[in-house]
Amino acid sequence: MSEQVVEQFIYAKLAADTSVKSAVGSRIYAEMAPPTGSFPCVIFGNLGGVDVSEVGGSRLMTTFRYKVVAVGTAGFSEIDTVAAAICSALHQQRNVTTISGEVLSSLRIEPFSMTERVDGRPVYHRGGIFSIRTTD
Numbered sequence: 001m002s003e004q005v006v007e008q009f010i011y012a013k014l015a016a017d018t019s020v021k022s023a024v025g026s027r028i029y030a031e032m033a034p035p036t037g038s039f040p041c042v043i044f045g046n047l048g049g050v051d052v053s054e055v056g057g058s059r060l061m062t063t064f065r066y067k068v069v070a071v072g073t074a075g076f077s078e079i080d081t082v083a084a085a086i087c088s089a090l091h092q093q094r095n096v097t098t099i100s101g102e103v104l105s106s107l108r109i110e111p112f113s114m115t116e117r118v119d120g121r122p123v124y125h126r127g128g129i130f131s132i133r134t135t136d
Contacts, residue, residue: 002062002134003046005101009011010044010068010090012098018043019085026071033071039123040072040079042086047129061104061135067125076113076124083126090130104133 007030014020014028020042027033027041049064068090071083093106110129115122 001047002064002101005063005075005098005103006066006100006132006135007044008100009093009096009106010066013089013096014042014068014086017085017089020082020089023079023082023085025083032088039074040070040082041104042068042082042127043125044068061133063131063133065109066130066132067093067112067127068130069125070124071125073121073123074125079124081127083128098106102135104135106130106132 015026024041026102027037029037029041029043029046031043033041033043045067047065047067049062051059052061056132068086070079070086072078079092087108090106091108096103098099108128109131112128113126115124117123
């Protein structure tokens with residue numbers, strides 16, 4: 001499944017990046033952090049995608065949009081370095097093989113930044129939206 005390829009790619013690239021690893025350790029999560037998780041962390045999630053199919057209907061590739069952000073509670077200054085490392089690790093990657101398949105390309109297509117209140121305290125998010133293309 002293409003989503004598995006993308007998520008393996010994101011996790012592997014971020015876990016191998018020394019800047020990300022020194023800031024968040026192993027706190028890299030798909031979709032949401034665990035209820036007992038600590039900050040800062042990295043969260044990534046699928047925002048959708050588009051299939052490219054041949055005339056006969058077989059899917060050739062899929063282009064996904066993934067939001068990948070550093071998340072913290074001590075302000076943007078806590079996560080800015082991690083957000084920059086996320087971009088460096090994932091932007092302009094080509095032909096990366098994972099256990100489940102191949103990522104043809106990965107590009108940051110939009111910056112992302114937001115603040116929300118969770119249990120009365122601010123939580124800061126900064127990173128990007130990435131276009132990640134896989135083969136099927």
